[in-house]
Amino acid sequence: MAMATIGNSGAAERRVEDEIFRRGRDLRGSGFRTMLFAALAISILFLVVLLIQVFVDGWPVLDERFGDFWSGTLRSRSSDDKLGISQGMIGSFWIAVFVAVIAFPLGIAAAIYLEEYAPDNIVTKTIDIAIRNLAGVPSVVYGLLGLFLFVQTRELKDSTLYAGGITLAILVLPIVVITAAEAIRAVPSSLRQGAYGVGATKWDVIRTQILPFAAPGVLTGTLLALSRAVGEAAPLILVGAITGRLAPRDGSFLSLEQFSDRFTAMPIVIVGWVQESGRDAGFSAAAGAAIVVLLAFVISMNSVAVVLRNYFEKKRG
Numbered sequence: 001m002a003m004a005t006i007g008n009s010g011a012a013e014r015r016v017e018d019e020i021f022r023r024g025r026d027l028r029g030s031g032f033r034t035m036l037f038a039a040l041a042i043s044i045l046f047l048v049v050l051l052i053q054v055f056v057d058g059w060p061v062l063d064e065r066f067g068d069f070w071s072g073t074l075r076s077r078s079s080d081d082k083l084g085i086s087q088g089m090i091g092s093f094w095i096a097v098f099v100a101v102i103a104f105p106l107g108i109a110a111a112i113y114l115e116e117y118a119p120d121n122i123v124t125k126t127i128d129i130a131i132r133n134l135a136g137v138p139s140v141v142y143g144l145l146g147l148f149l150f151v152q153t154r155e156l157k158d159s160t161l162y163a164g165g166i167t168l169a170i171l172v173l174p175i176v177v178i179t180a181a182e183a184i185r186a187v188p189s190s191l192r193q194g195a196y197g198v199g200a201t202k203w204d205v206i207r208t209q210i211l212p213f214a215a216p217g218v219l220t221g222t223l224l225a226l227s228r229a230v231g232e233a234a235p236l237i238l239v240g241a242i243t244g245r246l247a248p249r250d251g252s253f254l255s256l257e258q259f260s261d262r263f264t265a266m267p268i269v270i271v272g273w274v275q276e277s278g279r280d281a282g283f284s285a286a287a288g289a290a291i292v293v294l295l296a297f298v299i300s301m302n303s304v305a306v307v308l309r310n311y312f313e314k315k316r317g
Contacts, residue, residue: 054295058288069289085290088269091161092230092297095265098165099172099229104222107176111218114177115184116206128181135174142171143238151240161263164239168232172225179221183214216309223305227298233267266294 061069069084118124146167150160187210195205211218240262264272273287 054288054291057285058292061285061289062292083286085266085269085293087264088266088290091263091265094161095165095168096226096230098162099169099226102166102169103173103176103225107173108180108218110177111180111184112206115181131174131177135178139171139232140234140238142167143235145170146235146239164236164263164265167235167239168229171232171235172229175225176222180218183217183221184210186217187213216312219312220305220309223301227301231267231294231298233271236265236268237271266290270294
């Protein structure tokens with residue numbers, strides 16, 4: 001037994017000596033790290049090439065007629081000076097409002113209930129699994145759902161702005177629930193126990209301890225969900241958003257009459273112009289400019305999410 005122990009000790013010493021003489025180099029680890037870096041570099045390269053192509057196509061339009069492009073409407077010819085994205089911006093604005101009004105309160109409330117009130121049983125676990133599965137469902141499926149619920153079941157059988165807005169709100173609702181639930185779950189139990197120790201009620205604990213601590217994660221998740229909703233095209237195409245020419249409307253973009261009319265949105269405008277670029281090359285430049293505007297909006301939303309998260313984390317700390 002003693003000889004076996006000495007033998008094992010000698011083998012261990014030799015392994016240590018090998019590591020020392022290799023000067024700590026881990027060839028397998030280095031190779032794996034190199035593969036990961038190469039995958040990241042290739043992904044970034046494709047993204048950079050795509051962005052450069054979009055900016056090269058779209059920047060002349062924004063540079064030469066920035067004001068007209070913002071205020072213009074969908075036209076049948078790219079050479080028309082009135083060609084622009086105003087109708088798409090109005091549609092995307094109202095879709096974002098629908099998502100914020102419907103998905104955010106329902107998602108956060110559902111997350112609070114699942115984490116703080118729901119019993120830990122098989123029903124709650126099944127609901128949690130179902131919500132996570134719904135978050136991974138392709139967006140085209142939600143488009144089919146919106147087509148059936150909000151378009152085909154209506155007496156007029158016509159697509160409207162509220163149909164697209166509610167459809168996208170349903171699409172991002174599972175994402176809001178998951179992100180809010182994860183943020184609430186990350187709250188230290190010591191905060192809850194300390195509040196209960198001084199006689200606080202369940203609602204007091206949620207209002208004064210849990211929600212302020214979870215606010216950075218909740219805000220980040222909701223704003224990222226809003227960014228995804230604004231950039232979705234497939235559900236809106238199925239619901240019936242206009243990809244071609246849309247007649248200009250009279251009145252302000254705040255008019256309630258537009259909720260009962262046909263609509264379009266920025267992703268749909270881009271899809272329509274890309275389809276038209278085959279017969280009119282000018283639409284390719286217009287589509288590139290619209291992509292730049294949409295990217296700027298999405299990046300702005302993500303930046304706001306980061307700023308708010310950092311602000312609340314500093315305030316919390």
